[in-house]
Amino acid sequence: MTSVLYDVPGPKARRVSLIGSVVGTVLILGLLAWIVMTLAQQGIFEDRRWAIFTRGDVWMLLGNGIGATLSAAALAAMIAFPLGLMLSLLRISLVDWIRIPTRVVLEFLRGMPVVLMMLFVLLVFGTSSFVAVVAGLVLYNAAIFAEIIRAGIQSLPKGQREAGLTIGLTSFQSRMLIELPQAVRRMMPSLVAQLVVLLKDTSLGYIVAYGELLRAVQVMADFLGNAFLFPIFFVAAAIYIAINICVSRLAVWIERRGSTKAAGGVAKAPTAVVAPELPEVREPK
Amino acid sequence: MEVIIENLPLYWEGLLRTLFLSVVSGIIALILGTLLAAARVSPVAALRGFSTLYVEILRNTPLTIAFFFAAVVLPRLGVTFQQFEVAAIIALSAYTAAFIAEAVRSGVNSVPLGQAEAARSIGMNFGQVLSLIILPQALRTVIPPLINILIALVKNSSVAGAFFVLELFGYGRQMANANGDQVMAVLLGVAFFYLLLTIPLGILASTVERKVAIAR
Numbered sequence: 033m034t035s036v037l038y039d040v041p042g043p044k045a046r047r048v049s050l051i052g053s054v055v056g057t058v059l060i061l062g063l064l065a066w067i068v069m070t071l072a073q074q075g076i077f078e079d080r081r082w083a084i085f086t087r088g089d090v091w092m093l094l095g096n097g098i099g100a101t102l103s104a105a106a107l108a109a110m111i112a113f114p115l116g117l118m119l120s121l122l123r124i125s126l127v128d129w130i131r132i133p134t135r136v137v138l139e140f141l142r143g144m145p146v147v148l149m150m151l152f153v154l155l156v157f158g159t160s161s162f163v164a165v166v167a168g169l170v171l172y173n174a175a176i177f178a179e180i181i182r183a184g185i186q187s188l189p190k191g192q193r194e195a196g197l198t199i200g201l202t203s204f205q206s207r208m209l210i211e212l213p214q215a216v217r218r219m220m221p222s223l224v225a226q227l228v229v230l231l232k233d234t235s236l237g238y239i240v241a242y243g244e245l246l247r248a249v250q251v252m253a254d255f256l257g258n259a260f261l262f263p264i265f266f267v268a269a270a271i272y273i274a275i276n277i278c279v280s281r282l283a284v285w286i287e288r289r290g291s292t293k294a295a296g297g298v299a300k301a302p303t304a305v306v307a308p309e310l311p312e313v314r315e316p317k
Numbered sequence: 318m319e320v321i322i323e324n325l326p327l328y329w330e331g332l333l334r335t336l337f338l339s340v341v342s343g344i345i346a347l348i349l350g351t352l353l354a355a356a357r358v359s360p361v362a363a364l365r366g367f368s369t370l371y372v373e374i375l376r377n378t379p380l381t382i383a384f385f386f387a388a389v390v391l392p393r394l395g396v397t398f399q400q401f402e403v404a405a406i407i408a409l410s411a412y413t414a415a416f417i418a419e420a421v422r423s424g425v426n427s428v429p430l431g432q433a434e435a436a437r438s439i440g441m442n443f444g445q446v447l448s449l450i451i452l453p454q455a456l457r458t459v460i461p462p463l464i465n466i467l468i469a470l471v472k473n474s475s476v477a478g479a480f481f482v483l484e485l486f487g488y489g490r491q492m493a494n495a496n497g498d499q500v501m502a503v504l505l506g507v508a509f510f511y512l513l514l515t516i517p518l519g520i521l522a523s524t525v526e527r528k529v530a531i532a533r
Binding site: 071140155156235262265276 | 358360361362363364367373374376377378379380381382385386389390393394395430433434437442443446447451468472473475476478479486489490493500501504507508511512515516519
């Protein structure tokens, strides 16, 4: 692999780099070996501890946990997206007394930890933990979706809206028929990246005692005994991470596909969001 | 409202603890993240591989799982902490470093090719090119996203409240339990103190973006 940052390595540099690679790999393998040894001393790898995965009910509980995680994420996404669309329209409304309060609400929602919103819904409205988790996720992610879509709309060439108004569409029709569809297509990578964040955030349900995957791990460890905590945790974490990596890959795939098809055929898409936690949304100039 | 004023010392205590967690984890994550980004573009294949793997896994790990690992699983494996703050800082900085590494890497990619070519043509080696020419420029362009990551870090530190650390969220939960009839006021108070930290940071991000950072 060549890079603009360094010269194509000559024989000497290649040797140094090879030695470096080998030493680095050995160091990392050594570290891993040390971890495995420590774990083995704790008796983590005894067959007895992993034998629980031959039991059907363990998998059933894990399955329930995954189901709870995915259903909360799916429901939250389905509500948050339309809500975000609506909020983004209110956020760029031409009427001051609609735009400014919306902006305040969005800032408020974006500046708060999701888990606090979940706890708020849970305690203040006395809902079930499922409703609290979904409500917390919806409130936060609708605000983020709204900001992403707003950035998309404002990144469109001005001519799009002008042309819409010129052919006699009302302001609202122009937003709905001309601007929104382009903005959504253009911001698709950021929107999918935010979906990964949403999926990850369902794990906060653990804190408000929602029976998602991590809570299932805790319950099983409490029930079966501490000896089984590590194996169960390991498997559950692997499942969680695998699901997230799949959705992340989907985001990357959509981004690649989008860049070749040049979403909507208008200009270049704005720079990709770097931090999925809080998308970089530029203020209107 | 009364309940907030009565408990103001607790809120203050929590705010300081949240600030402490965020600042310490933030500094560790910035250093670790920059090193990971440097490893990601280095000529040594093993470093590139390690950095890619680390970022890919940590970015896709829910923060709660990282916390659960540091605060619940590690102690039961024999790694015990005097204070749970240490576990929280480990989880937060390991998690945040992955996002910082990605941001810095995208900054490195945004520096024009000519910069690196010019540096190499005057005889600099990889370490010099990166530390003297590329990183200073890259870090400037990624200041706004970095601040956004730090805002997320402040908010993420709330998860520590569920893992035995008494910070803003932890105290909030405690106070909500103690004042069952005024839960709403208590939690709105917590929200207010979080906004006190995140909104100024957000304003800072947009100011820096307009004034200091160079757009490419």
